[in-house]
Amino acid sequence: MLESLTLTNFKAFSRHRIGLAPFTLLTGLNSSGKSSVLQSLALLRQSYESGDLTPVGDTEAGLLLNGELVQLGTGQDVRYEFYDEHGPHIGLDVQGDGASARWSATYEQEADHLKLLEEESQAPRDAASLAALLPTLFGTGFQYLKADRISPQVSYPRSHHAVSSRGFLGPEGEHTVNYLRAHQDDEVTSEQLRIKDAASSSLLDQTRAWMQKLCPGVSLDASGIVGTDTVRLSYTFGSGASRSNAYRPTNVGFGLTYVLPIVVACLSSKPGSLILLENPEAHLHPQGQTWMAYLAGAAAAGGAQIVMETHSDHVLNGLRLEVKKGRLQAEATAVHYFRRSGQTSEVVSPVIASDGTLSEWPAGFFDEWENSLDQLLD
Numbered sequence: 001m002l003e004s005l006t007l008t009n010f011k012a013f014s015r016h017r018i019g020l021a022p023f024t025l026l027t028g029l030n031s032s033g034k035s036s037v038l039q040s041l042a043l044l045r046q047s048y049e050s051g052d053l054t055p056v057g058d059t060e061a062g063l064l065l066n067g068e069l070v071q072l073g074t075g076q077d078v079r080y081e082f083y084d085e086h087g088p089h090i091g092l093d094v095q096g097d098g099a100s101a102r103w104s105a106t107y108e109q110e111a112d113h114l115k116l117l118e119e120e121s122q123a124p125r126d127a128a129s130l131a132a133l134l135p136t137l138f139g140t141g142f143q144y145l146k147a148d149r150i151s152p153q154v155s156y157p158r159s160h161h162a163v164s165s166r167g168f169l170g171p172e173g174e175h176t177v178n179y180l181r182a183h184q185d186d187e188v189t190s191e192q193l194r195i196k197d198a199a200s201s202s203l204l205d206q207t208r209a210w211m212q213k214l215c216p217g218v219s220l221d222a223s224g225i226v227g228t229d230t231v232r233l234s235y236t237f238g239s240g241a242s243r244s245n246a247y248r249p250t251n252v253g254f255g256l257t258y259v260l261p262i263v264v265a266c267l268s269s270k271p272g273s274l275i276l277l278e279n280p281e282a283h284l285h286p287q288g289q290t291w292m293a294y295l296a297g298a299a300a301a302g303g304a305q306i307v308m309e310t311h312s313d314h315v316l317n318g319l320r321l322e323v324k325k326g327r328l329q330a331e332a333t334a335v336h337y338f339r340r341s342g343q344t345s346e347v348v349s350p351v352i353a354s355d356g357t358l359s360e361w362p363a364g365f366f367d368e369w370e371n372s373l374d375q376l377l378d
Protein backbone atom coordinates (compact mmCIF):
# COMPACT_ATOMS: atom_id res chain seq x y z
CA MET A 1 0.00 0.00 0.00
CA LEU A 2 1.15 3.55 -0.70
CA GLU A 3 1.45 5.51 2.54
CA SER A 4 2.30 8.99 1.39
CA LEU A 5 3.14 11.16 -1.53
CA THR A 6 5.17 14.37 -1.30
CA LEU A 7 4.93 16.83 -4.15
CA THR A 8 7.57 19.53 -4.55
CA ASN A 9 7.17 22.30 -7.11
CA PHE A 10 4.50 20.23 -8.84
CA LYS A 11 1.66 22.27 -10.35
CA ALA A 12 -0.23 24.03 -7.50
CA PHE A 13 2.06 22.67 -4.76
CA SER A 14 5.17 24.31 -3.39
CA ARG A 15 5.73 21.30 -1.15
CA HIS A 16 3.09 19.12 0.36
CA ARG A 17 2.94 15.65 1.86
CA ILE A 18 -0.34 13.81 1.38
CA GLY A 19 -1.03 10.80 3.57
CA LEU A 20 -2.66 7.87 1.76
CA ALA A 21 -4.87 5.14 3.24
CA PRO A 22 -6.62 2.11 1.73
CA PHE A 23 -9.46 4.53 0.85
CA THR A 24 -8.36 8.14 0.37
CA LEU A 25 -10.87 10.83 -0.52
CA LEU A 26 -9.66 14.07 -2.13
CA THR A 27 -12.14 16.90 -2.06
CA GLY A 28 -12.30 20.69 -2.25
CA LEU A 29 -13.23 23.62 -4.44
CA ASN A 30 -12.56 23.64 -8.18
CA SER A 31 -8.92 24.20 -9.11
CA SER A 32 -7.60 23.43 -5.65
CA GLY A 33 -5.11 20.70 -6.61
CA LYS A 34 -7.06 17.42 -6.27
CA SER A 35 -6.50 16.11 -9.79
CA SER A 36 -2.85 17.11 -9.57
CA VAL A 37 -2.40 14.50 -6.85
CA LEU A 38 -3.86 11.75 -9.05
CA GLN A 39 -1.86 13.07 -12.01
CA SER A 40 1.44 12.85 -10.12
CA LEU A 41 0.87 9.13 -9.48
CA ALA A 42 -0.31 8.59 -13.06
CA LEU A 43 2.77 10.49 -14.29
CA LEU A 44 5.09 8.10 -12.45
CA ARG A 45 3.16 5.08 -13.70
CA GLN A 46 3.17 6.39 -17.27
CA SER A 47 6.91 7.14 -17.15
CA TYR A 48 7.51 3.64 -15.79
CA GLU A 49 5.42 1.91 -18.45
CA SER A 50 7.04 3.85 -21.28
CA GLY A 51 10.50 2.93 -19.96
CA ASP A 52 11.39 6.58 -19.29
CA LEU A 53 12.05 5.95 -15.57
CA THR A 54 14.23 2.94 -16.32
CA PRO A 55 15.78 3.47 -19.77
CA VAL A 56 18.11 0.97 -21.34
CA GLY A 57 21.19 2.04 -23.28
CA ASP A 58 22.23 5.67 -23.47
CA THR A 59 18.80 7.29 -23.12
CA GLU A 60 18.48 9.54 -20.10
CA ALA A 61 15.91 8.72 -17.43
CA GLY A 62 13.10 11.20 -17.03
CA LEU A 63 9.43 11.95 -16.49
CA LEU A 64 7.25 11.55 -19.56
CA LEU A 65 4.73 14.38 -19.32
CA ASN A 66 2.51 13.39 -22.24
CA GLY A 67 1.45 9.80 -22.68
CA GLU A 68 -1.41 7.34 -22.40
CA LEU A 69 -2.53 8.33 -18.89
CA VAL A 70 -1.90 12.06 -18.62
CA GLN A 71 -1.07 14.87 -20.98
CA LEU A 72 0.45 17.51 -18.75
CA GLY A 73 2.18 19.66 -21.36
CA THR A 74 5.73 20.88 -20.89
CA GLY A 75 8.05 21.79 -18.04
CA GLN A 76 6.44 25.20 -17.73
CA ASP A 77 3.02 23.61 -17.20
CA VAL A 78 4.04 21.22 -14.45
CA ARG A 79 6.58 23.16 -12.38
CA TYR A 80 5.07 25.24 -9.60
CA GLU A 81 5.24 28.72 -11.07
CA PHE A 82 6.24 30.46 -7.83
CA TYR A 83 9.01 28.00 -6.89
CA ASP A 84 11.59 29.39 -4.53
CA GLU A 85 12.18 27.92 -1.08
CA HIS A 86 12.53 24.32 -2.28
CA GLY A 87 14.92 25.06 -5.13
CA PRO A 88 14.21 24.90 -8.85
CA HIS A 89 13.53 21.18 -9.34
CA ILE A 90 10.33 19.15 -9.48
CA GLY A 91 10.19 16.42 -6.84
CA LEU A 92 7.95 13.39 -6.40
CA ASP A 93 8.50 11.30 -3.26
CA VAL A 94 6.55 8.11 -2.68
CA GLN A 95 6.47 6.05 0.50
CA GLY A 96 4.80 2.69 0.73
CA ASP A 97 5.16 -1.10 0.46
CA GLY A 98 7.79 -0.77 3.22
CA ALA A 99 10.01 1.30 0.96
CA SER A 100 10.46 4.80 -0.36
CA ALA A 101 11.62 6.37 -3.58
CA ARG A 102 12.33 9.85 -4.85
CA TRP A 103 12.37 11.29 -8.32
CA SER A 104 13.78 14.74 -8.78
CA ALA A 105 13.53 16.23 -12.28
CA THR A 106 15.20 19.21 -13.89
CA TYR A 107 13.14 22.03 -15.34
CA GLU A 108 13.15 22.75 -19.02
CA GLN A 109 10.48 25.15 -20.17
CA GLU A 110 9.58 23.49 -23.47
CA ALA A 111 10.51 19.87 -22.75
CA ASP A 112 7.94 17.13 -22.32
CA HIS A 113 10.55 14.68 -21.04
CA LEU A 114 12.03 16.12 -17.84
CA LYS A 115 15.42 14.57 -17.09
CA LEU A 116 15.97 13.02 -13.68
CA LEU A 117 18.77 14.33 -11.51
CA GLU A 118 20.98 11.36 -10.65
CA GLU A 119 22.30 12.91 -7.44
CA GLU A 120 18.89 13.86 -6.03
CA SER A 121 16.78 10.92 -7.16
CA GLN A 122 16.65 7.72 -5.12
CA ALA A 123 15.04 4.91 -7.07
CA PRO A 124 16.23 1.81 -8.93
CA ARG A 125 16.97 2.36 -12.60
CA ASP A 126 15.82 -1.04 -13.80
CA ALA A 127 12.19 -1.95 -14.27
CA ALA A 128 12.17 -5.23 -12.33
CA SER A 129 13.77 -3.67 -9.22
CA LEU A 130 11.40 -0.72 -9.32
CA ALA A 131 8.33 -2.97 -9.57
CA ALA A 132 9.70 -5.07 -6.70
CA LEU A 133 10.31 -1.95 -4.57
CA LEU A 134 6.87 -0.36 -5.06
CA PRO A 135 4.53 -3.05 -6.40
CA THR A 136 1.41 -1.04 -5.57
CA LEU A 137 2.42 1.72 -7.99
CA PHE A 138 4.31 -0.26 -10.60
CA GLY A 139 2.85 -3.77 -10.38
CA THR A 140 -0.23 -5.28 -12.04
CA GLY A 141 -3.69 -4.16 -11.00
CA PHE A 142 -3.27 -0.44 -11.66
CA GLN A 143 -6.28 1.50 -12.92
CA TYR A 144 -6.70 5.22 -13.55
CA LEU A 145 -10.16 6.35 -14.54
CA LYS A 146 -10.52 10.01 -15.39
CA ALA A 147 -13.59 12.17 -14.96
CA ASP A 148 -14.08 12.13 -18.72
CA ARG A 149 -15.04 8.52 -19.47
CA ILE A 150 -16.65 6.50 -22.26
CA SER A 151 -20.12 7.55 -23.20
CA PRO A 152 -22.81 5.15 -24.46
CA GLN A 153 -21.74 3.87 -27.88
CA VAL A 154 -22.94 1.26 -30.33
CA SER A 155 -19.55 -0.50 -30.20
CA TYR A 156 -16.25 -0.33 -28.32
CA PRO A 157 -12.66 -1.17 -29.30
CA ARG A 158 -11.25 -4.64 -28.92
CA SER A 159 -7.62 -4.58 -27.76
CA HIS A 160 -6.17 -7.92 -26.78
CA HIS A 161 -3.03 -6.26 -25.44
CA ALA A 162 -4.88 -3.90 -23.09
CA VAL A 163 -7.23 -6.43 -21.55
CA SER A 164 -5.22 -9.66 -21.62
CA SER A 165 -1.59 -8.66 -21.27
CA ARG A 166 -2.09 -5.56 -19.12
CA GLY A 167 -5.53 -5.99 -17.58
CA PHE A 168 -6.02 -2.27 -18.17
CA LEU A 169 -9.40 -0.63 -18.65
CA GLY A 170 -7.95 2.55 -20.19
CA PRO A 171 -7.95 6.08 -18.70
CA GLU A 172 -11.43 6.66 -20.09
CA GLY A 173 -12.57 3.10 -19.41
CA GLU A 174 -12.51 2.49 -23.17
CA HIS A 175 -11.40 -1.13 -22.77
CA THR A 176 -14.04 -1.98 -20.14
CA VAL A 177 -16.54 -3.70 -22.42
CA ASN A 178 -13.85 -5.84 -24.02
CA TYR A 179 -12.39 -6.61 -20.58
CA LEU A 180 -15.80 -7.74 -19.38
CA ARG A 181 -16.24 -9.90 -22.50
CA ALA A 182 -12.82 -11.52 -22.10
CA HIS A 183 -12.90 -11.92 -18.30
CA GLN A 184 -16.60 -12.50 -17.68
CA ASP A 185 -16.04 -15.94 -16.13
CA ASP A 186 -13.23 -14.81 -13.80
CA GLU A 187 -14.08 -15.30 -10.16
CA VAL A 188 -14.57 -12.25 -7.92
CA THR A 189 -12.34 -13.56 -5.18
CA SER A 190 -12.85 -10.89 -2.52
CA GLU A 191 -15.53 -11.81 -0.01
CA GLN A 192 -16.18 -8.10 0.69
CA LEU A 193 -16.89 -7.42 -2.98
CA ARG A 194 -19.09 -10.43 -3.68
CA ILE A 195 -22.84 -9.95 -3.57
CA LYS A 196 -24.20 -13.13 -2.02
CA ASP A 197 -27.53 -13.37 -3.85
CA ALA A 198 -25.99 -12.86 -7.31
CA ALA A 199 -26.39 -15.73 -9.82
CA SER A 200 -22.72 -16.68 -9.35
CA SER A 201 -19.41 -15.19 -8.24
CA SER A 202 -18.28 -14.62 -11.84
CA LEU A 203 -17.22 -11.10 -12.84
CA LEU A 204 -20.21 -10.79 -15.18
CA ASP A 205 -22.81 -11.90 -12.63
CA GLN A 206 -21.27 -9.76 -9.90
CA THR A 207 -21.16 -6.75 -12.25
CA ARG A 208 -24.86 -7.32 -12.99
CA ALA A 209 -25.65 -7.60 -9.27
CA TRP A 210 -23.81 -4.37 -8.40
CA MET A 211 -25.44 -2.56 -11.33
CA GLN A 212 -28.83 -3.77 -10.07
CA LYS A 213 -28.20 -1.97 -6.80
CA LEU A 214 -27.87 1.19 -8.87
CA CYS A 215 -30.72 0.43 -11.24
CA PRO A 216 -33.06 -2.37 -10.07
CA GLY A 217 -33.92 -4.93 -12.77
CA VAL A 218 -31.05 -4.10 -15.12
CA SER A 219 -28.83 -6.77 -16.67
CA LEU A 220 -26.05 -6.50 -19.22
CA ASP A 221 -23.93 -8.48 -21.65
CA ALA A 222 -20.65 -7.87 -23.44
CA SER A 223 -20.00 -9.74 -26.67
CA GLY A 224 -17.79 -9.59 -29.75
CA ILE A 225 -19.20 -8.35 -33.05
CA VAL A 226 -18.37 -11.06 -35.57
CA GLY A 227 -16.10 -10.00 -38.41
CA THR A 228 -15.00 -6.75 -36.71
CA ASP A 229 -12.44 -5.64 -34.13
CA THR A 230 -15.13 -4.24 -31.91
CA VAL A 231 -17.30 -5.39 -29.02
CA ARG A 232 -20.87 -4.61 -28.07
CA LEU A 233 -22.52 -3.81 -24.76
CA SER A 234 -26.24 -4.45 -24.33
CA TYR A 235 -28.73 -3.96 -21.52
CA THR A 236 -31.95 -5.76 -20.67
CA PHE A 237 -34.53 -4.87 -18.03
CA GLY A 238 -36.84 -7.08 -15.98
CA SER A 239 -36.89 -10.88 -15.86
CA GLY A 240 -38.90 -13.88 -16.99
CA ALA A 241 -41.86 -13.10 -19.24
CA SER A 242 -41.46 -9.35 -18.68
CA ARG A 243 -37.82 -9.30 -19.73
CA SER A 244 -37.08 -6.59 -22.29
CA ASN A 245 -35.22 -6.90 -25.57
CA ALA A 246 -31.49 -6.16 -25.53
CA TYR A 247 -31.07 -2.39 -25.76
CA ARG A 248 -28.06 -0.53 -27.10
CA PRO A 249 -26.18 1.70 -24.60
CA THR A 250 -27.20 4.71 -26.70
CA ASN A 251 -30.85 3.95 -25.90
CA VAL A 252 -30.28 3.55 -22.17
CA GLY A 253 -29.54 6.29 -19.62
CA PHE A 254 -26.05 7.80 -19.67
CA GLY A 255 -25.21 6.98 -16.05
CA LEU A 256 -25.19 3.18 -16.42
CA THR A 257 -22.49 3.08 -19.08
CA TYR A 258 -20.57 5.92 -17.45
CA VAL A 259 -20.25 4.03 -14.17
CA LEU A 260 -19.47 0.61 -15.68
CA PRO A 261 -15.66 1.10 -15.82
CA ILE A 262 -15.66 1.90 -12.10
CA VAL A 263 -17.70 -1.18 -11.25
CA VAL A 264 -15.43 -3.41 -13.33
CA ALA A 265 -12.26 -1.78 -11.91
CA CYS A 266 -13.43 -2.40 -8.35
CA LEU A 267 -14.72 -5.94 -8.94
CA SER A 268 -11.59 -7.06 -10.78
CA SER A 269 -9.28 -5.55 -8.14
CA LYS A 270 -7.04 -7.80 -6.07
CA PRO A 271 -5.11 -7.18 -2.85
CA GLY A 272 -2.37 -4.74 -3.84
CA SER A 273 -4.30 -3.13 -6.73
CA LEU A 274 -4.18 0.66 -6.97
CA ILE A 275 -7.29 2.39 -8.36
CA LEU A 276 -7.26 6.12 -9.03
CA LEU A 277 -10.75 7.52 -9.59
CA GLU A 278 -11.61 11.03 -10.70
CA ASN A 279 -15.20 12.11 -9.96
CA PRO A 280 -16.75 8.61 -10.09
CA GLU A 281 -20.09 10.10 -8.99
CA ALA A 282 -20.66 11.86 -12.33
CA HIS A 283 -24.16 11.21 -13.75
CA LEU A 284 -25.26 9.17 -10.72
CA HIS A 285 -28.41 9.92 -8.72
CA PRO A 286 -27.79 10.78 -5.01
CA GLN A 287 -28.45 7.25 -3.78
CA GLY A 288 -26.12 5.94 -6.49
CA GLN A 289 -23.40 8.26 -5.18
CA THR A 290 -23.69 6.73 -1.72
CA TRP A 291 -23.57 3.31 -3.43
CA MET A 292 -20.30 4.40 -5.07
CA ALA A 293 -18.69 4.68 -1.62
CA TYR A 294 -20.07 1.23 -0.74
CA LEU A 295 -18.53 -0.26 -3.89
CA ALA A 296 -15.13 1.44 -3.56
CA GLY A 297 -15.17 0.78 0.20
CA ALA A 298 -15.71 -2.93 -0.50
CA ALA A 299 -12.73 -2.91 -2.88
CA ALA A 300 -10.60 -1.22 -0.20
CA ALA A 301 -11.78 -3.67 2.47
CA GLY A 302 -10.79 -6.47 0.06
CA GLY A 303 -7.20 -5.18 -0.08
CA ALA A 304 -7.18 -2.75 -3.01
CA GLN A 305 -6.10 0.86 -2.52
CA ILE A 306 -8.48 3.58 -3.69
CA VAL A 307 -7.59 7.24 -4.23
CA MET A 308 -10.74 9.09 -5.21
CA GLU A 309 -11.38 12.71 -6.14
CA THR A 310 -14.98 13.67 -5.47
CA HIS A 311 -17.33 16.65 -5.12
CA SER A 312 -20.07 14.50 -3.66
CA ASP A 313 -21.23 14.80 -0.07
CA HIS A 314 -23.11 11.54 -0.65
CA VAL A 315 -19.81 9.79 -1.39
CA LEU A 316 -18.29 11.30 1.76
CA ASN A 317 -21.29 10.26 3.84
CA GLY A 318 -21.27 6.83 2.18
CA LEU A 319 -17.65 6.40 3.27
CA ARG A 320 -18.52 7.48 6.83
CA LEU A 321 -21.35 4.93 6.80
CA GLU A 322 -19.01 2.16 5.63
CA VAL A 323 -16.88 2.92 8.69
CA LYS A 324 -19.84 3.17 11.06
CA LYS A 325 -21.24 -0.14 9.80
CA GLY A 326 -17.86 -1.76 10.44
CA ARG A 327 -17.28 -2.76 6.82
CA LEU A 328 -14.18 -0.56 6.65
CA GLN A 329 -11.83 0.30 9.51
CA ALA A 330 -11.67 4.00 10.42
CA GLU A 331 -7.86 3.79 10.08
CA ALA A 332 -8.33 2.58 6.51
CA THR A 333 -9.68 6.00 5.48
CA ALA A 334 -8.12 9.40 4.80
CA VAL A 335 -9.98 12.57 3.83
CA HIS A 336 -8.16 15.59 2.41
CA TYR A 337 -9.86 18.90 1.82
CA PHE A 338 -7.92 21.06 -0.67
CA ARG A 339 -8.16 24.83 -0.85
CA ARG A 340 -6.17 27.62 -2.40
CA SER A 341 -4.08 29.75 -0.07
CA GLY A 342 -2.35 32.61 -1.84
CA GLN A 343 -0.26 31.16 -4.63
CA THR A 344 -0.27 27.58 -3.40
CA SER A 345 -2.71 24.85 -2.37
CA GLU A 346 -3.16 23.87 1.25
CA VAL A 347 -4.79 20.77 2.63
CA VAL A 348 -6.86 20.14 5.77
CA SER A 349 -7.41 16.51 6.69
CA PRO A 350 -10.48 15.74 8.85
CA VAL A 351 -10.27 12.30 10.45
CA ILE A 352 -13.19 9.82 10.36
CA ALA A 353 -13.78 8.15 13.75
CA SER A 354 -15.14 4.62 14.12
CA ASP A 355 -18.67 5.98 14.68
CA GLY A 356 -18.46 7.83 11.35
CA THR A 357 -18.06 11.32 12.84
CA LEU A 358 -15.48 13.73 11.47
CA SER A 359 -12.86 15.37 13.68
CA GLU A 360 -13.34 18.80 12.10
CA TRP A 361 -15.49 20.56 9.58
CA PRO A 362 -13.43 23.28 7.88
CA ALA A 363 -15.24 26.24 6.26
CA GLY A 364 -16.33 25.35 2.72
CA PHE A 365 -16.13 21.59 3.36
CA PHE A 366 -19.49 20.16 2.26
CA ASP A 367 -21.35 22.92 4.12
CA GLU A 368 -23.56 24.07 1.26
CA TRP A 369 -26.68 22.34 2.59
CA GLU A 370 -26.34 24.20 5.86
CA ASN A 371 -25.50 27.52 4.16
CA SER A 372 -28.54 27.29 1.91
CA LEU A 373 -30.82 26.12 4.72
CA ASP A 374 -29.70 29.02 6.93
CA GLN A 375 -30.68 31.46 4.17
CA LEU A 376 -33.97 29.64 3.45
CA LEU A 377 -34.96 29.71 7.13
CA ASP A 378 -33.83 33.28 7.67
Ligand SMILES: Nc1ncnc2c1ncn2[C@@H]1O[C@H](COP(=O)(O)OP(=O)(O)O)[C@@H](O)[C@H]1O
Nearest residue numbers: 011012030031032033034035036077079080081
Ligand atom coordinates in the same frame (compact mmCIF):
# COMPACT_ATOMS: atom_id res chain seq x y z
N1 LIG B 1 2.56 25.37 -13.01
C1 LIG B 1 1.70 25.75 -12.05
N2 LIG B 1 2.11 26.59 -11.06
C2 LIG B 1 1.27 27.00 -10.09
N3 LIG B 1 -0.02 26.60 -10.01
C3 LIG B 1 -0.49 25.78 -10.97
C4 LIG B 1 0.34 25.30 -12.03
N4 LIG B 1 -0.40 24.50 -12.82
C5 LIG B 1 -1.64 24.46 -12.29
N5 LIG B 1 -1.70 25.24 -11.19
C6 LIG B 1 -2.86 25.45 -10.31
O1 LIG B 1 -3.41 24.18 -10.01
C7 LIG B 1 -4.81 24.28 -9.86
C8 LIG B 1 -5.47 23.18 -10.66
O2 LIG B 1 -5.24 21.98 -10.05
P1 LIG B 1 -6.17 20.70 -10.28
O3 LIG B 1 -5.47 19.60 -9.58
O4 LIG B 1 -6.46 20.54 -11.73
O5 LIG B 1 -7.49 21.13 -9.51
P2 LIG B 1 -8.79 20.34 -9.09
O6 LIG B 1 -8.69 18.93 -9.53
O7 LIG B 1 -8.82 20.51 -7.60
O8 LIG B 1 -9.91 21.09 -9.74
C9 LIG B 1 -5.21 25.64 -10.33
O9 LIG B 1 -5.52 26.43 -9.22
C10 LIG B 1 -3.98 26.20 -11.02
O10 LIG B 1 -3.87 27.58 -10.80
Ligand SMILES: [Mg+2]
Nearest residue numbers: 034035036309
Ligand atom coordinates in the same frame (compact mmCIF):
# COMPACT_ATOMS: atom_id res chain seq x y z
MG1 LIG C 1 -10.04 17.83 -10.76
